[in-house]
Amino acid sequence: MAAAVELFATRGYHATTTRDIATAAGMSPAALYVHFPAKSAVLFAISRHGHERTLKLVQTTVAKHPDPVDAMRTLVEQFVAWHAKRHVIARVVQHELTALAPEDFEVVRELRRTTENLVRDLITHGVEAGVFTVPDVRTAARAVLSLGIDVARWYSPTSRPAPEVLGKQYAELVLSMLGYTS
Amino acid sequence: MAAAVELFATRGYHATTTRDIATAAGMSPAALYVHFPAKSAVLFAISRHGHERTLKLVQTTVAKHPDPVDAMRTLVEQFVAWHAKRHVIARVVQHELTALAPEDFEVVRELRRTTENLVRDLITHGVEAGVFTVPDVRTAARAVLSLGIDVARWYSPTSRPAPEVLGKQYAELVLSMLGYTS
Numbered sequence: 404m405a406a407a408v409e410l411f412a413t414r415g416y417h418a419t420t421t422r423d424i425a426t427a428a429g430m431s432p433a434a435l436y437v438h439f440p441a442k443s444a445v446l447f448a449i450s451r452h453g454h455e456r457t458l459k460l461v462q463t464t465v466a467k468h469p470d471p472v473d474a475m476r477t478l479v480e481q482f483v484a485w486h487a488k489r490h491v492i493a494r495v496v497q498h499e500l501t502a503l504a505p506e507d508f509e510v511v512r513e514l515r516r517t518t519e520n521l522v523r524d525l526i527t528h529g530v531e532a533g534v535f536t537v538p539d540v541r542t543a544a545r546a547v548l549s550l551g552i553d554v555a556r557w558y559s560p561t562s563r564p565a566p567e568v569l570g571k572q573y574a575e576l577v578l579s580m581l582g583y584t585s
Numbered sequence: 586m587a588a589a590v591e592l593f594a595t596r597g598y599h600a601t602t603t604r605d606i607a608t609a610a611g612m613s614p615a616a617l618y619v620h621f622p623a624k625s626a627v628l629f630a631i632s633r634h635g636h637e638r639t640l641k642l643v644q645t646t647v648a649k650h651p652d653p654v655d656a657m658r659t660l661v662e663q664f665v666a667w668h669a670k671r672h673v674i675a676r677v678v679q680h681e682l683t684a685l686a687p688e689d690f691e692v693v694r695e696l697r698r699t700t701e702n703l704v705r706d707l708i709t710h711g712v713e714a715g716v717f718t719v720p721d722v723r724t725a726a727r728a729v730l731s732l733g734i735d736v737a738r739w740y741s742p743t744s745r746p747a748p749e750v751l752g753k754q755y756a757e758l759v760l761s762m763l764g765y766t767s
Contacts, residue, residue: 546758550731553731573724
């Protein structure tokens, strides 16, 4: 999977062959085939892994922080820092969604839907608690996730600030965006 | 250029050949060669066009609206609506930057830098006028542009709300993010 991420990120998914992946991973094409019967199966494994990780982050954070402000701050800090640190894999996960097989895409779409619904619920919770004010919960949740995901597009090893600092700055911007005033 | 955008968007830049582009445009490879001596020259033309358009939007908006709140609202409304409406071309422009020839990339990078500096200046202007409060101007400018650009990744013909509505909602979210309270 690591070899495939590198190849997909540098050459693009479509220009990478299963033979390229096998060679980069130090395997024979036949050995690769045992684990991944098609190139899109490798992409699916990478994509599902990334999406499950995000869903778990959101679930864990919400469960751990009953206060919606604390939960949102922690969520954005970690989500943003991860997309900065792991921008190569995050870019592949986000930009090659259309290359997934239809049934695989459905699995990923369901993970994205569940994640987005949790973020919506968190914002709604904050609105009900009187700490957040937003024009539209759906669009606000979209914007929160979008800000984090897009970090992977523009962040590079020479970018500053450091991932954790960026996470903290973005958390403050997001809280402000959601109408929170400390 | 339109034919190339379609091909780059569906197959990816690396898997598209100049012959594919010529065929889709109803030209001979030789005729295409007269205008674009390499595939990367087609990508550069598309990318430069997109980036010049954005720079012009920011310049025009700032010149037209002396009030930083009005300027930022108009800028985000139009920037977001464009990325929603023209998500196919915007996606190619944003996601294939690394495929540009080094000297072409420098031209695009300069356009991006100029655009980002104008957005930073606008935020600084708002901070000085006492209408914006941000933890870090550089990160705030990055977040404003990032929110708009990322619309092209997730927006599809079936997405809602409509581009103009999304633009207005995002403009309110951005003003709030910048600490503006009406």
